[in-house]
Amino acid sequence: MNTRLPDPFKTAIDSLDDFADLISQVLKCPITIEDSNHRLLAYSTHDERTDPARISTIIGRRVPEKVINQLWKEGTIPALLKTKEPIHVKSMDDIGLSHRVAISIWKDEEVLGFIWALEIDKLLNEEDFNLLKKAANTAKNKLLQLQTRKNKKEERFQEFFWKLLTGHIEDREEIMEHFQTMQITPASSFAVLVFQFQKNITDKDEQNISYILKTTQRIQIMLYTIDCNQLILLVSGTNMENPLNEINHFVQTFMSKTMERYGVMDISPAYSGIYDNYQKISKAYKETLAVLSIKEKFPLETKTIHNYTKLGIYQLFDLLLEKRKNETYENPSLKMLEEYDQKHNSNLVETLEIFLTKDNNINDTAKELNVHANTLNYRLKRIAEIGEVDFKDPNQKMLLYLDLKLKKYQGI
Amino acid sequence: MNTRLPDPFKTAIDSLDDFADLISQVLKCPITIEDSNHRLLAYSTHDERTDPARISTIIGRRVPEKVINQLWKEGTIPALLKTKEPIHVKSMDDIGLSHRVAISIWKDEEVLGFIWALEIDKLLNEEDFNLLKKAANTAKNKLLQLQTRKNKKEERFQEFFWKLLTGHIEDREEIMEHFQTMQITPASSFAVLVFQFQKNITDKDEQNISYILKTTQRIQIMLYTIDCNQLILLVSGTNMENPLNEINHFVQTFMSKTMERYGVMDISPAYSGIYDNYQKISKAYKETLAVLSIKEKFPLETKTIHNYTKLGIYQLFDLLLEKRKNETYENPSLKMLEEYDQKHNSNLVETLEIFLTKDNNINDTAKELNVHANTLNYRLKRIAEIGEVDFKDPNQKMLLYLDLKLKKYQGI
DNA sequence: GAACATTTTGTGAAAATCCCCAAAAACATT
DNA sequence: AATGTTTTTGGGGATTTTCACAAAATGTTC
Numbered sequence: 001m002n003t004r005l006p007d008p009f010k011t012a013i014d015s016l017d018d019f020a021d022l023i024s025q026v027l028k029c030p031i032t033i034e035d036s037n038h039r040l041l042a043y044s045t046h047d048e049r050t051d052p053a054r055i056s057t058i059i060g061r062r063v064p065e066k067v068i069n070q071l072w073k074e075g076t077i078p079a080l081l082k083t084k085e086p087i088h089v090k091s092m093d094d095i096g097l098s099h100r101v102a103i104s105i106w107k108d109e110e111v112l113g114f115i116w117a118l119e120i121d122k123l124l125n126e127e128d129f130n131l132l133k134k135a136a137n138t139a140k141n142k143l144l145q146l147q148t149r150k151n152k153k154e155e156r157f158q159e160f161f162w163k164l165l166t167g168h169i170e171d172r173e174e175i176m177e178h179f180q181t182m183q184i185t186p187a188s189s190f191a192v193l194v195f196q197f198q199k200n201i202t203d204k205d206e207q208n209i210s211y212i213l214k215t216t217q218r219i220q221i222m223l224y225t226i227d228c229n230q231l232i233l234l235v236s237g238t239n240m241e242n243p244l245n246e247i248n249h250f251v252q253t254f255m256s257k258t259m260e261r262y263g264v265m266d267i268s269p270a271y272s273g274i275y276d277n278y279q280k281i282s283k284a285y286k287e288t289l290a291v292l293s294i295k296e297k298f299p300l301e302t303k304t305i306h307n308y309t310k311l312g313i314y315q316l317f318d319l320l321l322e323k324r325k326n327e328t329y330e331n332p333s334l335k336m337l338e339e340y341d342q343k344h345n346s347n348l349v350e351t352l353e354i355f356l357t358k359d360n361n362i363n364d365t366a367k368e369l370n371v372h373a374n375t376l377n378y379r380l381k382r383i384a385e386i387g388e389v390d391f392k393d394p395n396q397k398m399l400l401y402l403d404l405k406l407k408k409y410q411g412i
Numbered sequence: 413m414n415t416r417l418p419d420p421f422k423t424a425i426d427s428l429d430d431f432a433d434l435i436s437q438v439l440k441c442p443i444t445i446e447d448s449n450h451r452l453l454a455y456s457t458h459d460e461r462t463d464p465a466r467i468s469t470i471i472g473r474r475v476p477e478k479v480i481n482q483l484w485k486e487g488t489i490p491a492l493l494k495t496k497e498p499i500h501v502k503s504m505d506d507i508g509l510s511h512r513v514a515i516s517i518w519k520d521e522e523v524l525g526f527i528w529a530l531e532i533d534k535l536l537n538e539e540d541f542n543l544l545k546k547a548a549n550t551a552k553n554k555l556l557q558l559q560t561r562k563n564k565k566e567e568r569f570q571e572f573f574w575k576l577l578t579g580h581i582e583d584r585e586e587i588m589e590h591f592q593t594m595q596i597t598p599a600s601s602f603a604v605l606v607f608q609f610q611k612n613i614t615d616k617d618e619q620n621i622s623y624i625l626k627t628t629q630r631i632q633i634m635l636y637t638i639d640c641n642q643l644i645l646l647v648s649g650t651n652m653e654n655p656l657n658e659i660n661h662f663v664q665t666f667m668s669k670t671m672e673r674y675g676v677m678d679i680s681p682a683y684s685g686i687y688d689n690y691q692k693i694s695k696a697y698k699e700t701l702a703v704l705s706i707k708e709k710f711p712l713e714t715k716t717i718h719n720y721t722k723l724g725i726y727q728l729f730d731l732l733l734e735k736r737k738n739e740t741y742e743n744p745s746l747k748m749l750e751e752y753d754q755k756h757n758s759n760l761v762e763t764l765e766i767f768l769t770k771d772n773n774i775n776d777t778a779k780e781l782n783v784h785a786n787t788l789n790y791r792l793k794r795i796a797e798i799g800e801v802d803f804k805d806p807n808q809k810m811l812l813y814l815d816l817k818l819k820k821y822q823g824i
Numbered sequence: 825g826a827a828c829a830t831t832t833t834g835t836g837a838a839a840a841t842c843c844c845c846a847a848a849a850a851c852a853t854t
Numbered sequence: 855a856a857t858g859t860t861t862t863t864g865g866g867g868a869t870t871t872t873c874a875c876a877a878a879a880t881g882t883t884c
Contacts, residue, residue, distance in 0.1 A: 244800075273744055274744075280740075309744050310808065311807070311811075312806075312807025312808040312812075313806075313807045313808075313810040313811045313814070314807060316732065316735075316814075319731065319735055320728065320731075323728075323731055327695075328695070332685055332721050333721075344851085344852095346860095356806060357806065359804055359805070359806045359809075360772070362840095362841070362842090363840080363841085371863085372862065372863050372864075373841085373863095374843095374862075374864075375861075375862050375863065377841095377842080378860095378861070378862075379861085379862095382860095388656075393722075393724060393771070394724075394725075394768065394769065394770075394771045395722075395724025395725045396722065396724040396725075397771075398724060398725040398810050398813070398814075399724040399725045399727060399728070400724075401806065401810070402725070402728075402810075756830085756831095756881085756882095758831085774870095774872090775870085775871085783832075783833090784833050784834075785833095785871090786832075786873095787831075787832050787833065789872080789873085790831070790833095791831085794830095794831090
């Protein structure tokens with residue numbers, strides 16, 4: 001501590017709130033203390049002067065997502081995660097943020113939280129900065145205590161969540177009791193959501209993920225855990241109207257944020273249908289795994305599908321693959337078309353596949369194949385002749401589509 | 413034998429051909445002897461005068477199908493199956509048949525065969541008729557011998573066929589050897605064909621069936637057997653070009669003949685795909701059973717389908733039913749639509765089903781539902797909204813179609 | 825029964841699809 | 855090289871489909 005003044009924070013601190021008041025007294029400005037996920041830990045009360053951002057932070061017990069996003073974009077948070085020095089933040093009227101100084105609280109190389117000092121009356125000088133650094137140092141210990149207490153809680157969460165995912169708690173009452181003990185209020189409906197990463201998720205990744213999840217408000221995350229390269233969440237939309245849309249939106253923002261902030265690419269998201277019965281969590285989890293499994297097998301055709309209910313016929317592919325594996329079946333139409341393709345090196349099979357994939361739309365298919373619509377028509381006529389396919393019969397077409405896709409996978 | 417003349421046929425007969433010559437000598441006209449299925453057993457050679465129908469009978473070793481059909485329609489054969497008296501048949505130029513007399517050969521209440529006498533030079537008188545009756549009586553014993561010999565052969569056929577159907581002979585060589593021993597020349601490709609009757613097939617039915625099968629020439633019937641209410645055939649088209657068409661045609665004629673001649677109704681036909689590997693007979697048999705099973709479950713939608721390859725997606729229904737039975741899955745779109753239907757007693761689900769069944773054709777669906785095309789459009793828009801169905805996505809539509817049909821069956 | 829929402833039907837114009845023909849190109853066969 | 859077959863592309867007109875809008879009918883709610 002290379003400073004001329006004695007450390008005014010070297011006193012016993014009872015609660016973190018008292019400590020916030022203490023800093024506030026010393027620096028003569030409103031103080032807010034957050035954890036690393038921008039959850040409110042404590043705030044000074046002696047002072048009534050404040051700004052809208054602080055008010056909503058205190059009311060919501062967390063920094064509004066809008067504000068966090070802005071602070072990321074504008075560079076404040078990235079800076080705080082790099083340096084141990086206090087940082088000036090200029091006022092941003094559009095999000096109700098006035099001038100302030102922030103400092104991060106460090107333990108070794110990890111940020112435990114932040115202290116915010118509002119520059120309502122006066123701007124802080126260098127001496128104040130030194131005081132703030134001392135305050136941060138003292139806050140560290142208090143935060144560490146909270147951390148360990150939280151870690152234990154986390155562990156209990158984890159255990160509970162895995163029991164739910166694997167269907168080890170079947171009784172409805174028991175599930176609800178657990179939720180209560182954990183002080184989680186289960187939403188009326190939920191979905192299981194999995195993000196599959198390219199590589200196994202490291203501790204560092206976990207921190208980043210946790211950070212994003214904790215700062216998300218659009219969606220309620222009741223439980224989450226990590227399994228190798230999968231991040232597994234139990235979520236529910238905050239608004240009842242269209243939960244799937246909310247989840248989808250969250251997935252998009254989650255992916256873009258991990259991408260922008262941490263440069264993590266190629267995450268495969270997958271989520272189950274919406275359920276209201278918490279006994280079906282394990283089923284929902286299986287659904288998401290099914291989605292991921294299919295997405296691995298048919299990456300192109302399921303590129304835009306993340307949701308089990310939107311898998312459509314692909315829901316049944318695992319089953320069908322299994323069946324086809326155990327028999328020597330071959331679709332006669334496909335066989336004939338393939339033989340023709342071979343002999344005349346044409347591409348009737350490909351044409352047929354795209355045509356069926358494009359929902360029998362001539363124009364779309366022709367565009368995809370880069371041929372004239374009339375060419376496509378001619379080919380379809382030939383396909384009907386050679387493959388003995390009746391394009392008016394949905395039963396035949398569906399089986400053809402399925403066999404086509406199954407063969408495609410088996411062929412790989 | 414209430415006749416004035418001594419019986420000229422009470423001599424030892426060596427072969428049936430000699431017997432035919434003997435009758436020919438006595439009656440002074442060409443004689444042909446057939447079994448009950450109009451297969452040629454013997455014919456007189458002393459005489460060169462004959463008609464085209466007899467020539468083709470001798471050459472093909474059976475009466476041409478065309479002629480048999482005509483004799484049925486015109487009433488000759490039905491009459492022969494009723495009376496033991498000789499019957500005059502007037503000439504039918506269009507099928508090359510000149511004047512003749514026919515008599516059936518009886519054993520108790522069963523017809524073993526027929527004797528035909530051509531009236532080339534002279535018309536037979538009453539005395540000739542009496543001689544013919546005596547000849548028929550004598551022929552009986554000879555035919556009985558043939559019968560028993562044939563029955564033993566039949567039994568071996570049966571055993572072999574069942575081994576093939578149940579997959580008990582797997583070795584290719586062995587199968588071919590058996591065919592040779594049975595003096596059957598296996599066609600290059602085959603199909604298994606099953607007719608399922610309403611009731612168990614009686615001995616009487618069996619005779620009728622056998623009669624129809626033996627007199628069929630459009631298709632080669634290599635083996636056949638009867639199992640409770642099923643007639644099982646191993647067939648192949650005589651012409652290579654389009655075997656399925658030939659089988660289909662045979663099925664039609666078989667059913668109309670059993671209907672017209674014996675009044676047997678409501679036969680469900682089913683046949684496998686065309687195979688060229690005789691080791692796959694048991695698979696082909698399973699296919700036909702699958703067709704019958706599906707036809708029982710979905711009689712309306714599979715009314716016109718008899719062929720496994722034409723089952724399309726229905727091929728997979730057994731499997732899917734099994735899967736759905738073991739889980740609590742419910743298609744969310746369907747569920748929502750059903751709920752809406754219930755509440756507003758509308759019929760969106762029915763509309764959707766017919767629309768999908770009619771291959772997404774607005775006009776056909778509207779006609780089927782007896783509504784205006786715009787009404788249908790409006791409903792589809794509502795279905796898309798309420799059921800969150802994307803009509804541009806074939807995957808979703810297919811699953812919807814499947815779940816619709818599966819539910820329909822489960823609901824019954 | 826009035827007010828309102830939902831559903832059905834009709835109309836007509838724009839858009840698309842379908843169908844027939846023919847020319848050109850590509851390919852196969854001899 | 856000559857010939858015939860298959861495939862691709864284009865044009866253009868008949869037909870169908872799609873879509874928006876409006877009126878009428880029906881159903882719901884208070």
